[in-house]
Amino acid sequence: MDTKQTSFRILMFPWLAHGHVFPFFELSKKLLSKKNFHIYFCSTAINIDSINNSLQKNLSDFSIEFVELHLPSLPELPPHYHTTKNVPPNLMPTLMQAFQMSSSSFSTIISNLKPDLLIYDAFQPWAAKLASSQGIPAVYFATSGATILSFFHHFHTHGNDNFPFPAIYHRDYEKKDMKAETGSIKVEDAAEGFAFGIFKQSHDIVLIKTCKGLEEKYIDYLSILCQRKMVPVGPLVAEAKNEEENSEIKKWLSTKDQFSTVYVSFGSENYLSKEQMEEIAAGLELINVNFIWVVRFHDGNAVGIDESLPEGFLERVKERGKILQGWAPQAEILAHSSMGGFMSHCGWSSVMESIYFGVPLIAMPLKIDQPINTRLVVEGGAALEIVRDDDGLFRAEEVAKAIKMVVLEKSSGEGLRAKAMELSQKMKMEEEETINEAADQLWQICMKNHDIVQSS
Ligand code: UDP
Numbered sequence: 001m002d003t004k005q006t007s008f009r010i011l012m013f014p015w016l017a018h019g020h021v022f023p024f025f026e027l028s029k030k031l032l033s034k035k036n037f038h039i040y041f042c043s044t045a046i047n048i049d050s051i052n053n054s055l056q057k058n059l060s061d062f063s064i065e066f067v068e069l070h071l072p073s074l075p076e077l078p079p080h081y082h083t084t085k086n087v088p089p090n091l092m093p094t095l096m097q098a099f100q101m102s103s104s105s106f107s108t109i110i111s112n113l114k115p116d117l118l119i120y121d122a123f124q125p126w127a128a129k130l131a132s133s134q135g136i137p138a139v140y141f142a143t144s145g146a147t148i149l150s151f152f153h154h155f156h157t158h159g160n161d162n163f164p165f166p167a168i169y170h171r172d173y174e175k176k177d178m179k180a181e182t183g184s185i186k187v188e189d190a191a192e193g194f195a196f197g198i199f200k201q202s203h204d205i206v207l208i209k210t211c212k213g214l215e216e217k218y219i220d221y222l223s224i225l226c227q228r229k230m231v232p233v234g235p236l237v238a239e240a241k242n243e244e245e246n247s248e249i250k251k252w253l254s255t256k257d258q259f260s261t262v263y264v265s266f267g268s269e270n271y272l273s274k275e276q277m278e279e280i281a282a283g284l285e286l287i288n289v290n291f292i293w294v295v296r297f298h299d300g301n302a303v304g305i306d307e308s309l310p311e312g313f314l315e316r317v318k319e320r321g322k323i324l325q326g327w328a329p330q331a332e333i334l335a336h337s338s339m340g341g342f343m344s345h346c347g348w349s350s351v352m353e354s355i356y357f358g359v360p361l362i363a364m365p366l367k368i369d370q371p372i373n374t375r376l377v378v379e380g381g382a383a384l385e386i387v388r389d390d391d392g393l394f395r396a397e398e399v400a401k402a403i404k405m406v407v408l409e410k411s412s413g414e415g416l417r418a419k420a421m422e423l424s425q426k427m428k429m430e431e432e433e434t435i436n437e438a439a440d441q442l443w444q445i446c447m448k449n450h451d452i453v454q455s456s
Contacts, residue, residue, distance in 0.1 A: 005446075005447065005450050006036060007036045007037065007038055008035075008036075008037055008038070008116040008117065008442075008443065008446035008447075008450070009037070009038045009039075009040065009113070009115045009116050009117075010028075010031070010037050010038070010039050010040070010115060010116065010117045010118075010119060010442070010446075011039075011040045011042060011067075011109075011110070011113060011115035011117070011118045011119070011131075012024045012025075012027075012028055012039060012040065012041045012042065012119050013042045013043075013106070013118060013119065013120050013121065013124065013127050014043060014121045014141075014143075015099070015121040015122065015123040015124065016043065016044060016047060016082065016083050016084055016095065016099060017083075017084040017085075017268065017269065018050075018083070018084060018085050018268040018269075019143060019267070019268060019269075019347060019348070019349050020121055020122075020143050021043055021047045021050070021051065021083075022051075022054075022236075022238060022349075023141075023143045023209050023236045023349065024041070024119070024121070024141065024143075025041065025051055025064075026236035026237070026238055027119075027141065027207070027209075027233055027236055028041060028062075028064055029062055029064070030233070030234075030236070030435045030439075031435070031438070031439050031442065032062060032063055032064070033435075034435055034436055034439035035439045035440075035442075035443050037063075037439075037442075037443075038063055038065070039062075039063065039064045039065070040064075040065050040066075040067050040113055040115060041064050041065065041066050041067065042066075042067040042068075042069050042106070042109060043066070043068075043069055044068070044069050044070075044071060044079070044082035044083060045068055045079060045082070046079060046080060046082050046083045047082070047083050048066045048068065050083065050085070051066075054238065067109055067113070069102055069105060069106065069109070070102065070105050071098040071099065071101070071102050072098055072101045072102065074094060074097075074098055076091065076094060077091060077094050077095060077098055081095065082095070082098075084268065084269050085268050085269075089271065096123070099123065099124070100124075100126070103124075103126050103127070103130065106127055106130065107130050110130055110131055110134060110136065111134065114134070114136070115136060116136070116137075116446040116449065116450065117136065117137055117138070117139065117442060117445060117446050117449075118131040118136055118137070118138040118139070119138070119139050119140075119141050119207070119442075120138055120139070120140055120141070120201070121140075121141065121143070122140070122142065122143070122144070122198050125140075125197035125198045125200075125201045128140070128201035128202070129201060132201070135449075135453065136449075137203040137445050137446075137449050138201055138202065138203055139202050139203055139204075139205060139206070139207060139442065139445065140198055140199060140201065140202035140206045140207070141206075141207040141208075141209075141233075142206060142207065142208040142209065143209050143348065143349075144209070144348050144369050145208075145209075145210050145214075145215055145218070145348050145351070145369070145373060145376065146208055146210050146215045146218035146219040146221075146222045146230065147165075147168060147215055147218040147372055147373065147375075147376045148348075148369035148372045148373060149208075149218075149222050150218045150221045150222040150225060151163060151168060151372050153199075153222060153225040153226060154221075154225060157225060164221065165217070165218070165221075167375060167379045168372060168375045168376065168379065199226035199227075199228055202228055203445055204228065204229065204441075204445060205228055205229045205230070205231050205441050205445070206226065206228045206229070206230050206231065207231050207232075207233050207438055208222075208230050208231065208232055208233065209232075209233055209234070209235070209236055209348070209349075209352065210232050210233075210234075210235075210352070211232050211234050211235065211426065211427045211430045211431070211434065212232060212426075212430060212434075213423060213426025213427050213429075213430055214352075214355065214376070214380065214423055214426070214427065215232075215376065218376075219232060229441075231434075231437060231438050231441055232430070232434045232438075233434055233435060233438045234427065234430065234431040234434045234435060235352040235353065235355070235356045235427055235431070236352075237331055237352070237353055237356050238331055249292070249322070249324075249328070249329065249332070249333065250332065250336065252322055253292075253333070253336045253338045253339075254336075254338070256290045256338040257338065258337050258338060259337075259338070259339065259340040259407070259413075259417065260289075260290050260338055260340050260407070261289070261290035261291060261292065261336075261338045261339055261340055261407075262289055262290070262291045262292075262340060262341045262342070262343055262362065262403050262406075262407050263291070263292050263328075263330075263333050263334060263339060263341070263342045263343070263359075264280065264284075264291055264292065264293040264294065264343040264344075265293070265294040265328060265330060265342075265343075265344060265350070266294075266296070266344070266345040266347075266364070266366065267344075267345050267347040267349075267350060268347075269347075270296075270345055270347075270366055270367075271296055271297065274308055275393070276393060276394065277295070277308055277309065278309070278310055279393065279394055279395050279396045279399060280293070280394070280396075280399055281309050281310050281313050282310065282396035282399075283394075283395075283396040283397070283398075283399025283400040283403070284317065284321065284399070284400075284403075285310075285313065285316065285317065285396075286396060286397070286399075286400035287400045287403060287404050287408065288320070288408075289320070289340075289403055289404075289407055289408060290320045290321070290338070291317075291320070291321045291322070292321075292322045292323075292324060292328065292333060293321065293322070293323050293324070294323075294324045294325075294326070294327065294328045295308070295309075295323055295324070295325055295326075296325075296326055296327075297325075297326075305323060305325060309323075330350070330353060331353055331357075334353055334354060334356075334357040334359050335357050339357070339359045340359075340360075340406070340407035340408075340413070340417075341359060341360050341361070341362050341403065341406040341407045341413075342354045342359050342360070342361050342362065343361075343362040343364060343386075343399075343402075343403065344361055344362070344363065344364065345364055345365055345366045345370050346361065346363050346364075346365045346370045346371075346373040346374045346377070346383075347369075347370060347373070348369060348373055351373050351376075351377055352427075354382075354420070355377070355382060355420055355423045355424055355427060356424055356427055356428070357424065358417065358420045358421040358423075358424035359417075359420060360382050360383060360384070360406050360413070360416035360417050360419070360420045361374075361377055361382060361383035361384070361406075361420075362383070362384055362386060362402045362403055362406050362407075363377065363378065363383050363384065363385040363386060364385075364386050364394055364399075365385070380419065380423060381415070381416065381419035382416055382419040382420040382423055383416070384402050384405055384406055384412075384416065385402075386398050386399055386402040387401075387402075
């Protein structure tokens with residue numbers, strides 16, 4: 001047996017969404033801090049640029065080599081849409097299709113690089129198959145939580161009934177929660193996609209962006225369902241970047257009292273309807289709360305902020321409210337001591353980041369995994385879900401009521417914050433150990449495969 005190998009090369013291959021690319025990149029950096037890996041990071045040019053722009057240090061400090069993935073050129077999908085950060089919702093299926101069609105370019109990349117290991121994502125079990133066909137082991141890295149994955153997996157294997165955690169599952173899941181403005185997805189389809197194929201291709205273990213302090217029982221249940229050891233890698237919150245524009249926001253936040261401000265944002269892929277935005281604006285006007293609200297429009301729907309908000313709104317709230325168009329330095333905002341709550345769609349990264357910084361959530365889930373992520377944090381005592389009306393819309397009064405209970409009222413808010421802080425501490429205590437464990441496991445897989453190849 002040859003045990004002299006001192007370095008292994010890992011090829012990282014995330015799906016093109018921001019909420020996948022960045023966790024893969026953070027994981028790369030963390031693995032490099034533990035073991036002598038060399039990392040190839042494969043994504044589209046626009047995603048690679050986006051990572052480069054977010055960096056504090058030079059990329060050469062990290063021993064990460066970017067490898068550009070060329071998507072086929074489709075007339076309706078120019079290269080600036082080769083990421084989900086600004087792609088209009090109607091072009092998402094085309095982006096998915098282009099990504100699938102890039103499998104032959106990816107096959108060439110794998111043949112040229114011959115890495116020791118591939119780390120792949122939920123949307124491309126085909127990449128794992130390509131690697132296996134060339135004798136390269138592949139490990140699935142799940143950027144969603146264990147709760148949603150065990151829910152979908154259970155649904156796929158056992159159907160609708162007997163999900164062992166009733167606080168998470170309830171029967172009106174599809175009827176109401178999934179009827180958001182931004183689109184809907186059938187649980188059956190998601191279950192099929194999530195559970196079929198992706199786990200099966202993963203070599204012995206599955207890495208998952210979570211921590212035991214938040215999801216232990218779901219991690220255990222998922223391990224049983226998918227017959228793979230689930231290895232948590234923690235929240236993977238990106239390091240803060242010190243930029244002028246960000247310090248402007250921090251300066252503004254510093255004028256606000258501790259725990260007095262709500263951050264309102266719905267992730268990197270969601271666009272609210274005009275009606276829903278008006279309800280949120282009206283809700284923010286009903287109570288005297290400080291807020292930062294990130295307002296987003298996609299290319300095909302680029303109306304001005306003024307037109308999309310109630311007349312005179314900006315003027316009326318200018319002392320206590322800040323509207324950011326398009327994008328905000330979320331982690332830095334959540335880390336600020338003035339944060340009293342995060343009104344969020346409860347995308348998995350947002351949930352993890354909020355808990356990491358001990359900020360309670362005011363949940364406004366829109367689609368896919370978000371309703372289930374919401375129930376997890378409500379169950380954990382660190383979130384309050386906004387009640388929606390029978391049409392699935394969030395109305396101003398309920399928005400105001402929920403923000404008031406979390407941010408403005410001591411009796412309810414302090415308990416939620418204490419829980420968020422408690423979970424935050426657990427998360428931070430686990431962080432180091434989980435990355436060590438993940439790096440060890442990956443190293444062993446590489447080593448085992450290396451020995452097999454050497455002896456054959
Ligand atoms: N994000 C950000 N600024 C924004 C919007 C999003 O930094 O204005 C980041 C956020 O910190 C998180 C990710 O984008 O890391 C969004 O991931 P999440 O899973 O919450 O939602 P998704 O975009 O996948 O729906």
